[in-house]
Amino acid sequence: MSLDSDAVKNIAHLARIAVSEEDLQTYAKDLSNILDMVDQMNAVDVAGVERLSNALDQTQRLRADVVTESNQRDELQACAPQTEQGLFLVPRVIE
């Protein structure tokens, strides 16, 4: 499987990463090489095999739906790039 620059441009957009025109080629080459390696999976017949997402076959534990955290807004926002009156600021989304 090989990817061209246009495919990488689309992936980069989905991943929300800005990639310059000159870097697209490099990523296309590197990702294609990784995909070539990954394509070894094609040789395996997995008919009838169940997926494994947890090596111990555990399912996610549920907890009671109760409040366990105290309000730490100020501490948690201390490392935010931009806040105002307890809100995170981002560029205007709605005109």
Added chain:
Amino acid sequence: MEFHQQTLTELSAALAAGETTSRALAEHFIARFKAFDGDLNTLVTETFEQALADADAADQRRASGQSLGPLDGLPFAHKDIFCTKGVKTTCGSKMLDNFISPYDATVVEKLKAAGMVCLGKTNMDEFAMGSSNETSYFGEVKNPWNHSKVPGGSSGGSAAAVGARLVPATTGTDTGGSIRQPAAFCGITGIKPTYGRVSRYGMIAFASSLDQAGVFAASAEDAALMLQAMSGFDERDSTSIERPVDDLVSGLGESIEGKTIGLPKQFFDDGLEVPVRNAVNKAIKVFKSLGAEVKGIDLPNIGLSVPVYYVVAPAEASANLSRFDGVRYGHRCDNPADLTDLYKRTRAEGFGDEVKRRIMMGTYALSSGYYDAYYIKAQKIRRLIRDDFLKAFEEVDLIAGPTTPGLPFGLGEQTDDPVTMYLNDIFTIGVNLAGLPGMSIPAGMEAGLPIGLQLVGKHFAEAELLNAAHQYQQKTDWHKQLPAAYQ
């Protein structure tokens, strides 16, 4: 003997006997960091002042009969992937260069509660993605045995710091080999327990179904001591195992006579460098001399570990790392034109090349039209790989083999080709996919560079694994060797 020539266990005994103080230990190891870390670059952030205060507090507890136990007052360092309250936590990335964690990871809490004194946060591959510590935003770490070689990765700083005995023990994490491979390259003991044994809460996530915390130390006995304090159920980690922790320390010393050690034939093929093969074969003879039986085993799908891993891990990483958006914490680009521009430029500036490559690989594997062919297929083969191990463990108690296919390689030698770099973890990745506990212990030297032996146990068999390593270390002294410059 100087403090750095002693093990964590010996230092613990010296403290208990009143032969030294926690303050004296902290001062000694701080002095070693100051003398040597300019070259090695193992620390991203030092916490020496806090460490001295914590050491004094430990000494006061001990003086008043209130010691917290065998780890109280012993110095160590944390991999900079563990959130530490009030201390910079970078995960080796520019993205988190300004991140002061508002809370402690469970591992951090537990080692604090045991009284351990943290001297700093260790360097690592960015977001734990790498096998050489060369992807760190904070510069490469050097191998203490040879400064032109890599220390391995991703926990390269933690491994090199113990390798040079700048500190007696460190924490690490292992997603595909990130404890075992650098332990092998730095000539030390490293253990990754069963998936879910140590809490992932506050450990910055890379691939959540594979990530597991563990320990680097000078011996299996030391690793047992520290892993004991780190292990246990944590309700804040949804995949934490609700099961009592075995006593890892008191079982050390049991005979391994009659135990069966499996050697996967796939680990001894032509790709294995001769010095590593020879060292592993010698180590197996030592186990035989201890009364263990050895038999060949087959892991028919293990060769697919690397391809499967490079779908599963990037897919999980692409989801986990979507949190770095320039809004709530971490780096943010200047003057964003709109929200999409904010995300895209923040992430372009904050992440290094390898992280971007893996996010894009994962995004692709999860994208519409490719999800079945990549992600689901990889998860199915993951089951085959896991089941191969489970089947082998019906016949053997432990599995042994090389940790790495070769000796530590040169700085810059493998940075041009990601796939070549990925193949460094060919023997370690399957263990993560199967969620098994694994170790690397020193088992030889070649051209002044250490060689690691990998041992893999059944699920939850950390005690048995550590005991086997300990028995080996009673018969050998590879783990006692120090690089000449750091003796």
